[in-house]
Amino acid sequence: MLKIKPYAYVLLLLLPALATAQRINFKPFVQGEGITLIVTDNPSGLNFNAKQSIIVVGDPNPVNIVLTDNQAVVFEVEAPLDFDLTVELVWSKNLSLGGLDTGIMVPFTLRYGYNNTGEFTDMERRANAIEVPEMYHTVTLPVRRRRAGGPPLPPPTPEHAGYVRPKGKTYFYVYGTLSGAPSNASSGNYSGTIEVNVNYADNLN
Numbered sequence: 001m002l003k004i005k006p007y008a009y010v011l012l013l014l015l016p017a018l019a020t021a022q023r024i025n026f027k028p029f030v031q032g033e034g035i036t037l038i039v040t041d042n043p044s045g046l047n048f049n050a051k052q053s054i055i056v057v058g059d060p061n062p063v064n065i066v067l068t069d070n071q072a073v074v075f076e077v078e079a080p081l082d083f084d085l086t087v088e089l090v091w092s093k094n095l096s097l098g099g100l101d102t103g104i105m106v107p108f109t110l111r112y113g114y115n116n117t118g119e120f121t122d123m124e125r126r127a128n129a130i131e132v133p134e135m136y137h138t139v140t141l142p143v144r145r146r147r148a149g150g151p152p153l154p155p156p157t158p159e160h161a162g163y164v165r166p167k168g169k170t171y172f173y174v175y176g177t178l179s180g181a182p183s184n185a186s187s188g189n190y191s192g193t194i195e196v197n198v199n200y201a202d203n204l205n
Contacts, residue, residue: 034080034165035198041074041122048178058183065175067113068126072175077198079143081168082157084201087114088138089174092192097185106190107179109134116145116170125171140201144168172196 049055050071052063065071079085089112094105113131132139157163174194 034083035085035200036078037075037198038078039073039075040171042071043073046073046174046176047071055178055181057181057185057187060180062180063178065177067111067129067131067173067175069175072173074122075172075174075196077143077170077172078167079170079200080165081144082165084140084142085170086138086140086199086201087172088197088199089194090137090197091194095178095190095192097190102186104182104185106181106185108176108192109179110174110176110194112175113173114139114141114170115173116141116143116168118144118168126173129171129173141170143170 046065048063048065048071051065051069055063077085077087089110091110092108095108096102096105111131111134113129115125115129117125117128119125119128157165159165
């Protein structure tokens with residue numbers, strides 16, 4: 001069983017009428033062999049101020065980053081083509097000042113999608129990506145999508161001397177919505193966490 005755990009910290013500065021920097025530090029930690037994870041787009045994080053430069057306390061309008069936006073975080077998972085993966089995302093429902101429970105929360109909704117169809121360009125991959133419904137935190141998928149209607153694939157080839165298992169890449173897109181900042185929010189760093197766990201699917205252990 002292999003677990004890959006990127007951690008993301010949402011940092012949001014809220015000022016009455018000034019734009020300030022906000023970012024998520026996306027830090028992948030990889031253990032084991034056979035699966036690698038690379039953050040290919042926005043490795044410094046999900047930055048809502050890059051989408052809307054001015055975030056005003058008390059403004060009820062949300063700030064949205066969608067799958068096709070340049071501000072979405074994209075990570076690439078490379079793994080053996082004949083394996084399935086289970087990917088779980090766990091995240092904070094609200095952002096809090098300095099990560100502490102001060103009673104003032106900024107609601108945050110995370111969304112994610114994936115592409116495992118093997119297109120060559122980022123534009124094609126995003127156009128063919130599947131968005132996971134908001135209520136689902138876990139998805140199990142093949143590294144490369146299989147064509148419907150065909151016979152089942154044979155089991156993975158056992159490891160043996162000189163055999164190099166072919167690999168493929170699956171792409172994940174992390175984005176979401178920052179709800180309006182409450183009128184009683186103080187200026188400061190509002191933070192939450194996002195954890196991503198990538199494992200071989202249980203049926204292949």
